[in-house]
Amino acid sequence: MNLNKDTVPENAGKHEEYSLEKLFVTYQNPIYQFVYRYCQDEQLSMDIVQDTFVRFHKYKGNFDVAKSSMKTYLFRMAYQLMINRLKRRSRWKKLLPFLYERNVEQELPLEEKLTVQEAIQQLSDVQRAVILLTYYHDLTQKEIANILEIPLGTVKSRMHTSLKKLKGILEVDE
Amino acid sequence: MSKKDFPSELQKKLDEFQVDVPEIPIKRTMLDSIANYIYAPAKNPLEIFHIKGNSITGLIWYPFILIFVLFFAPIFFI
DSSP states (O other): OOOOHSSTTTTTGGGGGGOOOHHHHHHHHHHHHHHHHHHHHHHHHHHHHHHHHHHHHHHHGOOOTTOHHHHHHHHHHHHHHHHHHHHHHHHHHOGGGGGSSSOOOOOTTTSSOOOHHHHTTTTTHHHHHHHHHHHTOOOOOOHHHHHTTTHHHHHHHHHHHHHHHHHHHHHHOO | OOOSSSOOHHHHHHHHHOOOOOOOOOSHHHHHHHHHHHHOOOOOOGGGTOOOOOOOHHHHHHHHHHHHHHHGGGGGGG
């Protein structure tokens, strides 16, 4: 389903036309799924979804349909919020490590393959974002570049390296 | 590059990662934030002392060590 075309009205440039509730209903699932697949933290993902729409409500005047689609705009907001929260969390983790639950590191036997969740977590931050946005959200490389605020060439190279890495981790031959 | 360009075996594996979306209210209340903070999973603070659930002897020794440190600490300030 292409959310860009299906849900955004043609006169989308006028931000008065947007209903926050309608946008929330349309985009809460893809945003939650993206954030959850990225950080695999349910509470953080729920917070990011809510914060994204609060922020959108505050800055909806800045949205320009000529520059990006609504989907791209909301995903960019969610991505920025998530990265900031994860950075803040990592700083606090360094200062007060006992407040944070350590990820349970299970030593898998060599013959046992990693699950896709674990494999995705092993990708670097940008590689993970590129894979998730391409595969699960059907976004073009141009849209991904817009969301991650990186050049198009970087998206292409990250896509190539992350796909190679993911194939290696999951032991996919093709 | 799009989803179709992923190798089919990789597509199968990626499709295994399904996410169920919980019910999310559009706005967060102060009460929710406080509740989430309180109920957020935290690491056992005793882990830094290498005390596990079954190491009761280790737990018994720590107060003695603390008393010992407090007893001798003034010496360093004389």
